[in-house]
Amino acid sequence: MEKIKVIHYINQFFAQIGGEEKADIEPMLKAGIVGPGIALKSGLGEDYEIAATVICGDTYFGGNIEKATKTIIEMIRPYKPDLFVAGPAFNAGRYGVACGAIAKAVEKEFNIPVITGMYKENPGADMFKKDIYIIETANSAVDMRKAMPKICKLAKKLVNGEEILSPSEEGYLERGIRVNYFNEKRGSDRAVDLILKKVAGEPYETEYPMPVFDRVPPNPAVKDISKVKVAVVTSGGIVPQGNPDRIESSSATKYGIYDITGLNSMTKDKFMTVHGGYDRTFVLENPNLVVPLDVLREMEKEGEIGELANYFIATTGTGTSVGNAKAFGEQFSKKLVADGVGAVILTST
Numbered sequence: 401m402e403k404i405k406v407i408h409y410i411n412q413f414f415a416q417i418g419g420e421e422k423a424d425i426e427p428m429l430k431a432g433i434v435g436p437g438i439a440l441k442s443g444l445g446e447d448y449e450i451a452a453t454v455i456c457g458d459t460y461f462g463g464n465i466e467k468a469t470k471t472i473i474e475m476i477r478p479y480k481p482d483l484f485v486a487g488p489a490f491n492a493g494r495y496g497v498a499c500g501a502i503a504k505a506v507e508k509e510f511n512i513p514v515i516t517g518m519y520k521e522n523p524g525a526d527m528f529k530k531d532i533y534i535i536e537t538a539n540s541a542v543d544m545r546k547a548m549p550k551i552c553k554l555a556k557k558l559v560n561g562e563e564i565l566s567p568s569e570e571g572y573l574e575r576g577i578r579v580n581y582f583n584e585k586r587g588s589d590r591a592v593d594l595i596l597k598k599v600a601g602e603p604y605e606t607e608y609p610m611p612v613f614d615r616v617p618p619n620p621a622v623k624d625i626s627k628v629k630v631a632v633v634t635s636g637g638i639v640p641q642g643n644p645d646r647i648e649s650s651s652a653t654k655y656g657i658y659d660i661t662g663l664n665s666m667t668k669d670k671f672m673t674v675h676g677g678y679d680r681t682f683v684l685e686n687p688n689l690v691v692p693l694d695v696l697r698e699m700e701k702e703g704e705i706g707e708l709a710n711y712f713i714a715t716t717g718t719g720t721s722v723g724n725a726k727a728f729g730e731q732f733s734k735k736l737v738a739d740g741v742g743a744v745i746l747t748s749t
Contacts, residue, residue, distance in 0.1 A: 403449040404559060407476045408437045409502055410488040411495045414541075415455040423494075427468055429475045430455065430479035436596070438546060441483060443552030451479045454502075458494035462650040462719070463500075463676050468498075469505045474638040481512060483559055488517025488547050489524060491539035493651025496524025497719050504531045515518065516546050520573060523651055523719040529573045533558070536573050614722075625638035628742035631709035633732070635717030636677030636690035636749045638666070647715060649676030655715035655728045655737070660708075677718030678749045691749055709741055717748060 414435045433441055434453040441450050454472050461468045475483075484506040486499035496518045503514040517535035518525045525534055533554060537547040550571045557564060567574045583590065590607070597604035622628055639647055643654045645656040663670075666687035673683045673690065688694045691712055700708045713732050716726075738742065 401449075404447055404482045405451045405479055406440070406444065406483045406485060407479060407481040407506075408434070408440055408450055408453045409484070409499065410435055410437075410453060410455055411461075411492070411498065412455065412526060413458045413492075415453070415494075417455065420459075421452075423457040425455070425457035426460055426650050427454060427456040427471045428477060429453070436488075436548065439544060439548040440552065443549045444556065448556075450484070451481065456498065458492070458498060458651075459649065461498040462494045462648075463696060465501055469502060472502055472508050473505060476506070481506075481510065483555055484510075484512060484514040485551065486514070486516040488535065488537050488544070488551060489519075489522060490517075490537050490541055490543065490547075491519035491522050491721065491723070493523045493653070493719050493724070494648060496522035497527060498524075500524040500528030500532065500534070504528055507532060511581070513549055513555065515555045516556065516577075517551050518573070521721045521723040525573055527719075530575050530577070533564075533575075534573045535571050536567075549606050593668065622743050625705055625743060626703055627706045629707045629709060629740050630696070630705045630743050631736055631739075631741045632691055632696070632712040632745050632747060633694075634691055634712065634714045634747040636714070636747055637673040637716040637721075638671055638683075638687050638691045638712070638714050639674055641670060641672050643672070643674050647674055649674050649716060649718070651719040651721070652716045653724060655713060655732065657711050657713050657732065659711050660693060662709040663693060664697045666691050675716045675718065675749065677716070679715055680704060683749075690749065692745075692747070696745075706742075709736075709739060 412418055412425050416435055417425065430453050433450050437450050437453055444610060454475060456468055485504060486503045487495065489496035489499045499516040504518050507514040515533045517537045519537055519539040528534065535547060535551045535554060537543050554570050554572060594604050639656055640658055645654060647654055647656055668685055668687060671687040673680050673687065683689050696708050699705045715728060
């Protein structure tokens with residue numbers, strides 16, 4: 401009996417090539433099992449063969465999505481795969497985006513089952529959960545031992561064309577797809593049961609869960625900005641030349657605080673952008689387009705703002721997880737308050 405051919409996609413870290421310093425490696429293909437492919441093979445069993453492993457650096461994929469995708473598609477075409485497994489990526493943002501993007505492309509190109517795994521706050525989860533099955537994992541690779549068996553279980557059901565049950569039963573992230581089914585009890589009876597449980601204070605679960613949105617009430621408007629110290633925070637990826645803090649071009653895990661004391665303009669010899677989500681041509685020539693230091697200095701000089709803080713704070717917004725973004729804000733807001741900043745201008749792209 402011919403075995404089911406599997407292609408596995410992993411990044412440079414899980415391939416044990418290196419960390420961030422190797423994140424720019426181009427796609428490569430290795431025959432057989434690499435790294436977490438051992439756990440994948442164990443979970444899939446003897447009927448499955450990991451024919452090859454595709455490896456790509458997270459930074460390279462994020463900055464060359466179309467090119468990397470085409471390259472990987474052609475790499476795996478000769479294998480005529482029956483199943484494609486990416487990751488799992490856990491909470492690694494750029495890795496998650498890469499896993500989702502390449503899995504979606506493989507499914508479209510070869511019309512085969514694809515699957516990956518991610519933490520629920522991975523930006524790749526929101527981007528691709530409606531397109532592909534994503535097994536929910538914990539936020540770190542410590543969960544590999546638990547995550548891979550769930551990936552394998554669902555992968556085998558997909559290959560065999562079996563019925564895929566609900567997210568809670570199979571362990572995948574909700575896809576926003578509602579499926580009709582027949583229940584033994586009519587809807588009115590179930591509704592009465594639910595409301596009786598609610599009135600009695602007993603546990604109950606709705607059959608129609610609604611999305612939950614994180615709403616943040618805005619602060620009151622600044623009464624007189626001519627008397628207020630103002631700072632600039634940007635998700636536009638503006639950093640000093642050379643990117644000293646190695647802020648990622650997408651799915652950022654860090655931010656930077658950069659001195660602008662005595663500067664009247666953001667000049668291209670001192671600043672650049674590392675953002676991977678927009679055409680950087682004009683901003684590389686004139687970083688003021690994202691951090692408007694030139695205009696703010698004029699406003700400061702003319703008394704339209706009380707004072708400009710002697711630094712700006714920067715990260716990249718593309719694919720950055722909600723969890724990371726929230727953590728950034730909680731951290732640097734303390735510095736802003738301590739420095740007497742009364743208003744922040746948040747610039748994007």
